[in-house]
Amino acid sequence: MFKRYNPSNWELDWVAVGESAMIVALAVSAAYLLYRVVFAIAYRITRSSDTPIDDMVLRKIQRPIKWAMIAVSITLVAEANATLASIWEPIARFVRPAIMGWIAYTLVKAFAAGLEYRLEVREEGEAIDLAASRSRKTRIAILSRTATFAIVFITVGLMLLSIPGVAAIGTTVLASAGLAALAVGAAAQPALKSLIAGLQMALTEPLRIGDLVVVDGHTGRVEEIRMSFITVRTWDERVIIVPTSRFLEQSFENWSRKSEMLTGPVFLHLDPIAEIEPIRIEFERFVKAHPLWDQRNIGLLMTDAYPESIALRLSMSSKTIGDLFQLRCDVREHMLEWLRANQPNALIRHRLELPGGHPKAEEPQLP
Template sequence: METSLRTLLLRRCLPPSLVLLCAVGLKAYLRPADWWGRALILVVIGTAAWLLVRIADAVIDTWYARYAAAAAPEQDARVRRVRTQVTLIHRVVTAVVVVVTVAAMLLTFPAMRAVGASVLASAGVLGIVAGIAAQSTLGNLFAGLQIAFGDTVRIGDTVVVDKEWGQVEEITLTFLVVRTWDERRITMPVSYFTSKPYENWSRGGAELTGTVFLHLDHRAPVRLLRERLELILAELPEWDGRSSGLLVTDTTPHTVQVRAVVTAKDSDDLWTLRCAVRERLIAWLVAEHPYALPRIATAPAAPGPGEVPGGIPYEAPGPE
């Protein structure tokens, strides 16, 4: 792992290191003055910040790769949580370095040093004004930190927000990207996930239970249907074997509602499993028990006691 870190440092830090060495060498050898010397100072400061960010990138990426490789398969949720935290920490470090670099560049100008005292004196008022103006941005910033270290949602989690199902693809300090099943990207402020309810199907584990509903005729062979479900699940690799079942959950004047319950290791397998079970059950009913499919009755109803065909009440003749 040390070799990997050394290689990564060399690959990422070589360009800024060369630029920094050249700028420092020119500054020390030529001793330029006026605007040329100030430009070299700015280059040195900017390149040093660039080098610092690249070093942080290499260290963070190498540490995370080692952690993810050493984690057991059942620790996937923990790995995704660490990935979310590392991503946000990296963004915070980069933002801090950029701010400090810009401040250091500005302080190289004499005019900026002259007004430094007045800027510091008014920093409190400016901070209050900036806080009010950027209330939404600061709210998203703190919400992003809360998500990263509160473990409420992680990169790779399957979530349902605003009736849209998808996986968390990216988390930044201000927004979060959800990739839907049809490859659309929904960008939402991270404050949404700290102020509104949402579904996180990966919370506490990726295993899920799904249902398949069928509307059948009242004469449907429920016992045979239940046995057929078990045979179908045994042939499908998406079923994780945890649980299954089939029950009649409702009835209407024309049909009965049958619910099949299946389980899978994650949301993708569950969707595939539900579709396959529904398709195979319907195909089996069409081939073996077509009478069990729902239909609209158009024939006259059978006469009840005391009725003749047609629904006219029958009255026995009295004595003459």
């Protein structure tokens, strides 16, 4: 494109510039036309499919495939044109890994979106297993983020290694393997720890997206699982941010590990004079008539007895944790109203009795 440098005569070869520009324009036009034809055929094929996942994948990869075809067309014509090759090859060192990483990234996102769509769409009459659905969603989320992290890391590394200075530095550092391993291990320890914790979370599944957990005294639903942290949303709409390693290194409660079906208690502290059998009959009558009871567990037991009080545990079950919470609240309210109406003496009252009455209650002596 440029003539050999000469201090007395240096000028731009406009013929070479025009020829290269025309070749690039023809190559880009041919690649774009091929891209339109290929995707028109692909969309026509996907229209006959029963699922929209095919369209979803095509829409995700459409843009990176377009630019990949353009880059390939320029590379092909550059092999036959030395002037164009001298300009394109330094740029292509960055473009090629970037486009390949973009394609891999969009493929991961497309397949993850397709798998999530298959979980959400159910056949009519098909039973929904909440535990299995949460398990799959959690694995999809964690593995897709892990793959995304790896793709971005490798792509950036390949782009940096295309710079001669960076490649020379990398070769020098790798020559001393012990020092390189020590430096990389120390620098990447937090990232590797988060990566390993995320993979372990996906494989062992101590918790999943949507599980109800109790961690550090906070009760809430797992809303998001990332490589370095997990978000838990509480009932009052607060968001608790917990490091991922916290769930692997310390204990926590998972109320929906296997299923949403739980048995919950309501405790009543009553006077020892209370008649237990009528209370049991009323409790069972109310729960059995309640629409939120799932007909699995019901029972009333006296769990403690003290000189001034007794403790009754009223247990019941429900299909979901939310239903169980509402059922317990209803039972607690109903039983207190029933006790006030039918056994008022069973409600504990603290009284202070003084022999002979209180001294200040005596009539004053006249002088």
